[in-house]
Amino acid sequence: MSQSxxxxxxxxxxxxxxxxxxxxxxxxxxxxxxVAQAINGMNFTLNAGETLxxxxxxxxxxxxxxxxxxxxxxMPPGHIAGGEIRYRGQDLLSxxxxxxxxxxxxxxxxxxxxxxxxxxxxxxxxxxxxEMFRVHHRMNRKQARQKAIELMKRVGIPAAEQRVGNxxxxxxxGMRQRIMIAMAIALDPDVLIADxxxxxxxxxxxxxxxxxxxxxxxxxxxxxxxxxxxxxxxxDVADKIAVMYAxxxxxxxxxxxxxxxxxxxxxxxxxxxxxxxxxEGDRLSTVPGLPPTLTDMPPGCPFNPRCPYATDLCRTDRxxxxxxxxxxxxxxxxxxxLYAGTITAREEVQS
Amino acid sequence: xxxxxxxxxxxxxxxxxxxLDVNDLVKHFPVKEGILVKRTTGAVQAVDGVSFKLRKGExxxxxxxxxxxxxxxxxxxxxxxxxxxxxxxxxGEDFLxxxxxxxxxxxxxxxxxxxxxxxSLNPRMSVGDIxxxxxxxxxxxxxxxxxxxxxxxxxxxxxxxPDHINRxxxxxxxGQRQRIGxxxxxxxxxxxxICDEPVxxxxxxxxxxxxxxxxxxQQxxxxxxxxxxxxxxxxxxxxxxxxxxxxxxxxxxxxDxxxxxxxxxxxxxxxxxxxxxxxxxxxxxxxxxxxxxDPPNPANPPSGCRFRTRCWKATxxxxxxxxxxxxxxxxxxxxxxxxxxxxxxxxxxx
Numbered sequence: 001m002s003q004s005x006x007x008x009x010x011x012x013x014x015x016x017x018x019x020x021x022x023x024x025x026x027x028x029x030x031x032x033x034x035v036a037q038a039i040n041g042m043n044f045t046l047n048a049g050e051t052l053x054x055x056x057x058x059x060x061x062x063x064x065x066x067x068x069x070x071x072x073x074x075m076p077p078g079h080i081a082g083g084e085i086r087y088r089g090q091d092l093l094s095x096x097x098x099x100x101x102x103x104x105x106x107x108x109x110x111x112x113x114x115x116x117x118x119x120x121x122x123x124x125x126x127x128x129x130x131e132m133f134r135v136h137h138r139m140n141r142k143q144a145r146q147k148a149i150e151l152m153k154r155v156g157i158p159a160a161e162q163r164v165g166n167x168x169x170x171x172x173x174g175m176r177q178r179i180m181i182a183m184a185i186a187l188d189p190d191v192l193i194a195d196x197x198x199x200x201x202x203x204x205x206x207x208x209x210x211x212x213x214x215x216x217x218x219x220x221x222x223x224x225x226x227x228x229x230x231x232x233x234x235x236d237v238a239d240k241i242a243v244m245y246a247x248x249x250x251x252x253x254x255x256x257x258x259x260x261x262x263x264x265x266x267x268x269x270x271x272x273x274x275x276x277x278x279x280e281g282d283r284l285s286t287v288p289g290l291p292p293t294l295t296d297m298p299p300g301c302p303f304n305p306r307c308p309y310a311t312d313l314c315r316t317d318r319x320x321x322x323x324x325x326x327x328x329x330x331x332x333x334x335x336x337x338l339y340a341g342t343i344t345a346r347e348e349v350q351s
Numbered sequence: 352x353x354x355x356x357x358x359x360x361x362x363x364x365x366x367x368x369x370x371l372d373v374n375d376l377v378k379h380f381p382v383k384e385g386i387l388v389k390r391t392t393g394a395v396q397a398v399d400g401v402s403f404k405l406r407k408g409e410x411x412x413x414x415x416x417x418x419x420x421x422x423x424x425x426x427x428x429x430x431x432x433x434x435x436x437x438x439x440x441x442x443g444e445d446f447l448x449x450x451x452x453x454x455x456x457x458x459x460x461x462x463x464x465x466x467x468x469x470x471s472l473n474p475r476m477s478v479g480d481i482x483x484x485x486x487x488x489x490x491x492x493x494x495x496x497x498x499x500x501x502x503x504x505x506x507x508x509x510x511x512x513p514d515h516i517n518r519x520x521x522x523x524x525x526g527q528r529q530r531i532g533x534x535x536x537x538x539x540x541x542x543x544x545i546c547d548e549p550v551x552x553x554x555x556x557x558x559x560x561x562x563x564x565x566x567x568x569q570q571x572x573x574x575x576x577x578x579x580x581x582x583x584x585x586x587x588x589x590x591x592x593x594x595x596x597x598x599x600x601x602x603x604x605x606x607d608x609x610x611x612x613x614x615x616x617x618x619x620x621x622x623x624x625x626x627x628x629x630x631x632x633x634x635x636x637x638x639x640x641x642x643x644x645d646p647p648n649p650a651n652p653p654s655g656c657r658f659r660t661r662c663w664k665a666t667x668x669x670x671x672x673x674x675x676x677x678x679x680x681x682x683x684x685x686x687x688x689x690x691x692x693x694x695x696x697x698x699x700x701x
Contacts, residue, residue: 057554058525158644172645173417202416202581204642207625211641229555232584232627236634255631273559275588277611277626284563284588287556290524 014089019223020046020069020108020191025083027064027247029294030076036294038064040247042083043321044240046223048190053226053234053255056244059291062227065244066193069225070110071100087191105132109189113196115176119168125179126152126164132186151182155212174205178212185216192217193225198233210237231274235259243267246292246302249321253328263330263339265307301332308345309334362606364591367406368442370542370575371428371461376401376437378423382650395650397423398434399599402676405543408569410576412590412607414583414622418649420599421579425547428577429463430454442542459489462536466548468528472520478531479516482506485538492539505534508571510564526557530564537568545577550585562589583626587611595619598649598657601676605684615682615691618658638694656689664690 027039039061046052056062067073069085071092085092087107092100112118120128129151130144139147145164152160155178168176177197184192194213198206214237217224228234234241234255241258243251243266251264262268269287289306292298298305304314313333321331324339337343379394398420405411413421426432428439430446439446441457449457465471472481482502486493494501503513509530520528529549536544546565550558566589568574580586586593593610595603595618603616614620621640628637642661647653656674659665668689678684679691 057556174645203583203625204416204621205645207627207639207641210627230627231555231629235629235631236627238631259629259631270555271629273556274629275559275562275584276629277584277587277623278628278630283566284559286559286563288560290526290557291554 017086017089018045019048019050019088020225021084021086022065022069023084023086025065025068025085026081027061027068027073028079028081030079031295034295037247037297038078038294039068041321042242042244042247042249044242044249044252046191046225048223049217049221051217051224051226051237051239053228053238053241054244055228055231055234055241057229057291059246059294060244061247062244063195066110066195066225066227069191070108070193071104072110102136105184105189106136106187107189108191108193109184109187110193110195111177111180111184111197113199115173115180115200116168118180119176121168124165124167125171126166129179129183129186132183136187147186148182151186152179155179155182155185155216156208157182172205173201174208177201177205177209181209181212181216185220185222188220189222191223191225193227195227196229197226199228199230206233213237231270243270246297247294248302248331250303250332251328251330252321253325253330257325257328261325261328261339261341263324263328263335264303264332265309265334265338266303268338269306269308309338309343364406364409367408369404369440370407370442371405371577372438372440373404373428374402374438374440376424376427376439377435378420378427378432379435393650396599396652397649398427399652400437401596401599401601402437403594403601403604405575405577407542407575408573409592410569410578410590412586412593413577413579413596414581414586414593415596416581416622416646418598418646419596420649421596422547424596425463425545425577425579428543428545429461430458455489459485459492459539460542461545462539462541462543463545463547464529464532464536464549467552468525468532469520469552471532472528474520477517477519478506478511478523481520481531482534482538485535489539501538502534505537508537508568509534510560524557525553526561529553529561533561533564533568537572540572541574543575543577545579547579548581549578551580551582558585565589583611583622595622598646598652600657600687602658602688603684603686604676605682609682609684613682613684613693615679615684615686615693616658616688617662617664617690620694621661656687658688664688666690 022042022044025039025042029036029038042065054062054065080093126145126148129148133139133144133147149160149164157175157178198209201209226238238255241255242249245266251267262271272285273287275284287306292302300315300317301319304310319331319333321329323329324335334343376398377400378398379396381391382393382395383389384392401424415421427434446457479502482505483498486498503516506513511530550561553561578589587607590607592606594601597618603619614623621642624638624640644661647660653660655671656669659669674687674689676685676687679686
């Protein structure tokens with residue numbers, strides 16, 4: 001790249017390319033116990049104004065995906081073994097670090113799960129929000145403080161002028177998450193990654209924060225990547241969804257299809273094991289067993305030891321993510337049958 | 352009755368023995384200020400006048416947001432904290448006045464399962480020792496068959512392999528650890544198990560396994576549960592009756608179909624409407640009540656009704672008069688609200 005680090009990184013973008021495109025991303029962790037394949041072939045595209053939910057249980061690789069896109073993955077032990085992450089057509093992974101740093105916060109920004117541990121406890125929140133402007137826009141303290149107050153108002157923090165000098169511990173959990181959001185949207189990013197933004201919050205506060213995120217997304221026409229394990233939140237806000245299991249995308253489709261016609265046994269099992277607030281259930285159906293250890297993956301499909309539909313084929317051949325319908329892909333050998341609902345459980349799976 | 356769901360079936364536990372009778376329980380924690388001379392400047396009113404009855408074989412769900420006093424209530428019922436006033440009657444005995452050997456005997460019958468399966472098990476004790484520890488503390492409750500064979504039996508009951516008795520907690524997954532915690536809770540044949548957020552640290556697919564196990568154990572041993580959780584869907588699934596707590600008080604108490612089908616307290620309505628439903632087709636069709644602000648400081652709660660600062664129905668009477676938890680017109684459950692009324696739009700039932 002011939003550009004000097006001071007020129008704006010927004011120059012040589014391909015206008016026809018999608019906002020964010022992840023192709024066959026592979027991330028490993030090299031540990032004493034062996035190589036853990038945290039992400040094993042992740043693919044998705046995100047357009048402006050769109051919300052993509054990445055759903056998965058602990059250890060499925062959803063947070064590693066977010067960290068890799070953001071470029072904050074700890075390396076080592078992390079290692080990007082292959083794939084591309086393209087932001088407006090430009091590959092982020094081959095980009096020079098200082099150039100990539102200029103994109104962070106400006107083009108791609110992130111909200112973390114635990115606001116208390118993500119904020120610096122010994123600095124006032126106004127200073128921490130203003131830091132974005134001082135570092136990226138070379139503003140002086142006074143201007144940055146003014147900007148911080150504006151942002152605090154925008155994310156709905158009451159009495160922003162009085163509270164700009166307060167420290168994180170003086171705010172409630174919901175207010176702290178709003179401060180995190182203010183920092184993330186400070187420089188009007190195109191892509192916002194929210195990693196479990198409401199998991200630590202109470203349900204009434206969760207509703208407030210999700211509503212705020214949605215409003216800001218519409219206002220700025222941002223692409224939003226929502227990382228969550230909560231199928232309820234997904235149903236409420238997402239446009240598209242990628243279901244992850246053991247570092248792989250198991251099913252990828254629009255949010256309506258996933259709930260009405262899941263084409264992967266894992267998605268189906270998850271939806272059926274959910275206690276519902278709007279219906280009295282007798283006994284919950286469960287997904288038996290446990291997710292595999294990432295250092296010791298089963299051969300074939302990673303879900304086969306827990307799958308009620310698994311056959312010998314599943315124990316030897318790894319299914320690829322292939323289409324079952326327009327815009328609906330699933331990594332299961334029996335996706336067509338599942339989609340059509342013509343398959344029955346083959347054997348009792350032992351937990 | 353305007354709602355067909357209320358009072359449809361008779362309460363299956365109406366004639367069962369009252370195991371636990373809690374009356375007007377109060378616990379305030381003093382707030383101290385000053386560096387050299389500590390002065391008490393106020394009190395966090397963690398639990399402030401909570402009453403309920405728990406019957407044999409029944410599950411009472413307690414829901415509420417953080418800081419509402421649900422975990423303090425659990426500690427009071429375990430006598431890990433001493434209440435300031437109020438009474439707890441356990442199988443006809445005044446539980447709070449028990450001392451010494453009598454207290455130890457009664458304590459066996461009320462056990463607890465904690466939220467975090469990672470911190471509630473000693474990492475340096477084997478699973479066998481963890482589950483056998485209750486017998487060390489209560490030597491006269493030692494099983495006749497021998498401790499080790501009883502521990503193996505307990506492991507089997509909670510769905511773990513009895514051969515893993517010598518393993519350590521780190522060799523188990525989160526769901527399996529929670530099963531170990533449940534086995535420890537069962538060891539002394541309790542009548543009541545207090546489950547303090549038992550599944551909130553678990554993944555969805557594992558959560559269902561543990562909830563099914565809890566239900567099976569209840570059937571098998573006739574246990575009564577107090578099930579504390581913030582997840583309203585989980586509480587709905589497992590509970591026979593539900594108490595909604597707000598700032599140390601019960602806002603609404605009723606059978607699960609009353610609370611979820613025809614909530615009458617504005618706070619319950621707001622809570623229910625805030626729970627996202629895993630069904631994208633109802634998006635935008637449900638009435639959403641988004642409460643303003645945060646819960647007030649429990650050290651300085653508002654006068655009158657504690658919910659009035661966030662309530663859209665609040666009037667002058669809410670400021671001056673504390674509403675009593677009682678059955679209000681048009682409902683069958685007990686509600687602590689002057690303006691209790693069903694809201695046609697808010698019901699978690701289809």
